Amino acid sequence: MGKITGFIEFERVDEHNKAVKDRLKDYKEFTVKLPEEELKKQGSRCMDCGIPFCHSGCPLGNLIPDFNDLVYRGEWKKALEILHSTNNFPEFTGRLCPAPCEKACVLGLIEDPVSIENIEKNIVEKGFEKGWIVAHPPKERTGKTVAVVGSGPAGLAAAQQLNRAGHMVTVFERDDEIGGLLRYGIPNFKMEKEIIDRRVAILKEEGILFETNANIGLNYPIEKLDDFDSIVLCGGATKRRSLPTKGADAKGVVQAMDFLTQQTKSLFGSKFEGEMISARGKDVIVIGGGDTGSDCVGTSNRQGAKSVTNFEIMPKPPLSRSDTTPWPFWPLQLKTSSSHEEGCERNWLINTKEFITNDKNELIALKTVEVEWKTVPGQRPQLIEKAGTEKTWPCDLVLLALGFTGPETTLSEQLGLDLDERTNYKASNYQTNVSHVFTAGDMRRGQSLIVWAINEGREAAREVDLFLMGSSNLPIKGQGDLPGV
Incomplete structure (x- = not known):
């Protein structure tokens, strides 16, 4: 350990964000990098x-200290x-993970935890800047x-590990570009797509083959x-949840992923189905308080x-x-994202009762009711509507x-x-x-974090290698790919 008193001497310092009025002008990443000396202090x-x-908090078992x-x-x-x-x-x-490692950091018991995620991002960016990250066929x-179906983080991780083991790997992606939800489900302002492209270029140099517009079982025969x-x-787990609510088929009620995908595709001139979904000049309501909802908020504000x-x-x-959710578990705690800070009225304990339309089936308003959750020991929580709390909200666009x-069941x-009992692909x-046939990532475990996807891709690759060769030199979780690690 280099600086024994470092955690006493230095406070946590995070990257700054560009001013809201400036970052809303485009879809670029807006964080301002810390000076190298400050990163050393961190x-x-x-x-x-x-x-x-922190090791137990990280599904990958990253060697954080x-x-x-x-x-x-x-x-x-x-x-x-x-x-x-x-x-x-x-x-x-380093850009997209909610950093469960930081929530498990021991320092976080008494002070702000170590800024692990930002340090991680700066390490890899330094590697690209210095030319240290090169192909290793x-x-x-x-x-x-080996055929890998899906080019999200699980698929790419599995492909790279299997390629390192010496197998010939082909990755199939049903969309027109590699990356899965990283490409079209994550807004550009959270991760610019050049970040994906430079890594895919290295994977290609290492010998991995990629086929896009290949929807296995549909336009690409499964027999192949x-x-x-x-x-x-x-x-991935790509079956979207909807609302069994009156008027849900109205023009103006849109799935979040359709909205986010169109926006990203429009930035790069890619083709997409249907008319452009735009929030410009509209009263927008986003239903859902997770990361995808936050992404819709940020995108809506950028669209005007x-x-x-x-x-x-x-x-x-x-x-x-x-x-x-005591330490070191992932905490139940309010999260305010940069998108929320850019402008958003947040409401909790609200249930949608009806999407109100005009005679053209166009959305014009939303009817809601306030709710509360009743907890009975030994039973599932019950949703109770509060009498007299119905409200109508004018809106032109609802994002679900x-x-x-x-996962979809085609394959x-x-x-x-x-x-399995949750309709995920069952695997031991x-x-x-x-x-x-093996499976990994959200397709096997259900909707989850990017770190879990990479971890599953790595671990699945080792099992495939064992199946093909009878033994494997690929690492187990947290062991690392380096001699002696």
Whole structure:
């Protein structure tokens, strides 16, 4: 440990954001990088705990105290090696992860936790800046072939690990560009797409093949997968949740992912179906209080919405950690995103009763009622409407950010795969009931975090390698890809 008193001497300092009026003018990332000396101080705040709980908070098992200390010492290249040993894509997680590692940080018990996520992002960005991140094709090939279906973080991680093991890997993506939800589900202001492109370029140099516009089972015959020795399904949980509410079919009631995808595609001149969905000059209501809802708020403000209102059916979380989620668990706590700060009226314990339309079936208003949750021991919480609280909200556009109910069944039906009780693809050690077919990420575990997707892709790759070769040199979680790590 380099600076024994670092956590006492230095307070947490986060990146600054550009002023709201400036960042709303475009769809660029808007964080302002900290000076290198400040980043070293932030690395020195790591306590080098006897038991580093940040490891348990991180699904990838990132070796956090190790790279924090190396940043403090200015040994950025070594820090990059340590970081990459457990995380294939820290440039993604350093921007998009909610940082469960920070919520499990021991320092967070008494002070602000170590700024692990920002340090991670700066390590990998330093690596790209210095030219340290280059392709490493395998020295030998096994002669085995693997098809990876889906090019989100789980699919890309599985592909890179399997390629490192020497197998020939082909990644299939049904959209026109690689990246899955990273590409079209995440707004550009949270992660510019060049970040994906530069990593995909390296994966191609390493020998991974990519096929876009390949929707397996639809425009790409499922029988063609028989040419591969193994298949890894990483298609995500993409069945969108809707509302069984009167008027939900009105023009102006839109799924969040349709809205976000169109906006990103329009930035790059990509084709999309239907008319452009625009929030310009409209009263917008976003239903759903998660990250996708927040992304809709930020996008609506950039498009020039007249007003943006956010509804959440759950109670307002507390400002500080709840007793129901004690350290080091992920806390039940109010989260205010940069998008919320840009302009949004937030409302909790609100349920939608009706979408009101004109004679052209165009949305003109929304009727709601206030609710409360009644908890009975041993039973599921009950949603109770509060009498006399109905309200009508004028609006022209409603964005449904209600999450996903599970994976689509096209592949499971055509391949004869079992589903679990939550309708996810059932797998034991990532292997389905069809022995050469594996699955990972949201398709296997349900809607989850990017770090879980990368972790699942890595672990599934090891199981595939064991299946194909009988043994594997690919690492287990937290072990790392480096000798001695």
